[in-house]
Amino acid sequence: xxxIDGPVPASAIAELLAKAGNDAESGAHSLxxxxxxxxxxxxxxxxGIEYSAYEEMVITEADKIxxxxxxxxxxxxxLEILHSRGLVGAGEISMVVLASAGHxxxxxxxxxxxxxxxxxxxxxxxxxxxxxxxxxxxANEAL
Amino acid sequence: xxxIDGPVPASAIAELLAKAGNDAESGAHSLxxxxxxxxxxxxxxxxGIEYSAYEEMVITEADKIxxxxxxxxxxxxxLEILHSRGLVGAGEISMVVLASAGHxxxxxxxxxxxxxxxxxxxxxxxxxxxxxxxxxxxANEAL
Amino acid sequence: MEVSVLFFGVLADVTGTRIRHYNEVRSFxxxxxxxxxxxxxxxxxxxxxxxxxxxxxxxxxxxxxxxxAFLPPFAGG
Amino acid sequence: MEVSVLFFGVLADVTGTRIRHYNEVRSFxxxxxxxxxxxxxxxxxxxxxxxxxxxxxxxxxxxxxxxxAFLPPFAGG
Numbered sequence: 001x002x003x004i005d006g007p008v009p010a011s012a013i014a015e016l017l018a019k020a021g022n023d024a025e026s027g028a029h030s031l032x033x034x035x036x037x038x039x040x041x042x043x044x045x046x047x048g049i050e051y052s053a054y055e056e057m058v059i060t061e062a063d064k065i066x067x068x069x070x071x072x073x074x075x076x077x078x079l080e081i082l083h084s085r086g087l088v089g090a091g092e093i094s095m096v097v098l099a100s101a102g103h104x105x106x107x108x109x110x111x112x113x114x115x116x117x118x119x120x121x122x123x124x125x126x127x128x129x130x131x132x133x134x135x136x137x138x139a140n141e142a143l
Numbered sequence: 144x145x146x147i148d149g150p151v152p153a154s155a156i157a158e159l160l161a162k163a164g165n166d167a168e169s170g171a172h173s174l175x176x177x178x179x180x181x182x183x184x185x186x187x188x189x190x191g192i193e194y195s196a197y198e199e200m201v202i203t204e205a206d207k208i209x210x211x212x213x214x215x216x217x218x219x220x221x222l223e224i225l226h227s228r229g230l231v232g233a234g235e236i237s238m239v240v241l242a243s244a245g246h247x248x249x250x251x252x253x254x255x256x257x258x259x260x261x262x263x264x265x266x267x268x269x270x271x272x273x274x275x276x277x278x279x280x281x282a283n284e285a286l
Numbered sequence: 287m288e289v290s291v292l293f294f295g296v297l298a299d300v301t302g303t304r305i306r307h308y309n310e311v312r313s314f315x316x317x318x319x320x321x322x323x324x325x326x327x328x329x330x331x332x333x334x335x336x337x338x339x340x341x342x343x344x345x346x347x348x349x350x351x352x353x354x355a356f357l358p359p360f361a362g363g
Numbered sequence: 364m365e366v367s368v369l370f371f372g373v374l375a376d377v378t379g380t381r382i383r384h385y386n387e388v389r390s391f392x393x394x395x396x397x398x399x400x401x402x403x404x405x406x407x408x409x410x411x412x413x414x415x416x417x418x419x420x421x422x423x424x425x426x427x428x429x430x431x432a433f434l435p436p437f438a439g440g
Binding site: 177194195196197199201203204226230240258261262263264265266267268269270280281282283 | 292294295296355357361
Binding site: 010013014017018021022023024025026027028029030031032033034035036037038090091092093102104108110112115131 | 156157160161164165166167168169170171172173174175176177179180181195200211234235236245247250251254260284
């Protein structure tokens with residue numbers, strides 16, 4: 001788990017995939033990329049999202065998530081999580097999750113479950129920032 | 144859908160993600176990356192897989208898959224498929240599927256379903272090539 | 287009529303070719319007999335048939351210039 | 364004992380601070396009263412409490428130097 005200042009750069013995703021690809025016993029990688037949507041809220045455009053985190057707890061909880069995933073999915077060989085802190089503009093990437101497995105079924109299930117656990121367990125908060133610089137704390141949607 | 148000679152390069156994945164990221168109404172991308180495993184078959188190491196395809200039919204069937212996915216998942220905004228033809232070495236990438244959606248649930252479901260449909264519907268065949276240059280036509284596993 | 291016949295995957299190895307043209311084909315049944323004479327081993331394998339990129343179920347009606355493909359079980363990914 | 368109290372997300376806006384130190388804290392109940400006096404609005408919000416990075420359920424036993432965090436509903440991703 002790594003917290004990244006600002007948006008997750010494309011180069012960080014390329015690095016994750018390159019690293020995962022070094023394991024020739026992996027056959028399937030499921031990568032989730034979360035991007036800040038240009039939502040409209042009551043007529044105002046979302047310019048970006050400001051993320052804040054309880055950093056030490058994020059790290060310890062992410063470690064628990066990795067252990068949960070690796071013990072639940074016996075074909076999964078690695079789990080990587082990147083998440084932004086600070087401002088991420090609309091259209092930019094705020095989260096990346098990569099699950100690598102021998103075969104596709106567990107890669108998908110592990111990645112999807114990790115994303116749910118991240119939303120449920122990691123102490124991270126987000127404030128939508130509108131074009132007039134006003135802000136609004138935002139809860140996660142159910143899906 | 145694009146057929147690519149040899150392994151899918153990391154740069155092609157970066158391009159797909161960059162293109163998908165241009166849509167600021169997308170919030171979630173699910174990317175599947177299939178990699179050739181260094182399997183061992185009766186004591187022989189797999190050196191690579193030689194893919195062959197019925198190319199025109201691959202294109203028409205991939206087009207049907209895209210239409211199926213986009214009509215079944217109303218939150219999905221785009222589906223991209225890359226697949227190798229020719230030799231792909233162990234540890235290299237042979238397939239990439241990207242589903243982009245407003246929200247994560249449909250991104251995951253669409254990507255996973257697209258991968259199943261690709262395995263079921265696209266006329267592509269693979270021959271495992273061993274280190275002694277011998278080969279063996281291989282059927283797909285169930286998962 | 288003249289049609290083209292394509293063999294893919296293991297079937298290209300079995301027949302030793304990827305494409306063969308047949309002339310004066312009267313029907314699919316006729317074509318099937320002639321392919322069977324040329325490649326008797328072929329019919330021991332599991333395959334489906336496509337005509338002009340579309341999988342066909344049983345005894346399709348052929349048109350001049352059709353492309354008939356012998357497709358072993360798919361194995362993409 | 365002395366403990367640190369952290370406020371996150373909307374609660375940092377509500378209290379106007381991210382961290383406050385409390386001295387001579389006798390118990391969690393005592394701490395809670397003092398926080399309530401300082402930030403009466405805080406208890407109108409939905410939150411959970413963590414002590415040293417672990418969510419606690421009810422009335423935890425505090426140790427000197429503990430870090431107590433007020434956590435609004437999580438919203439990562």
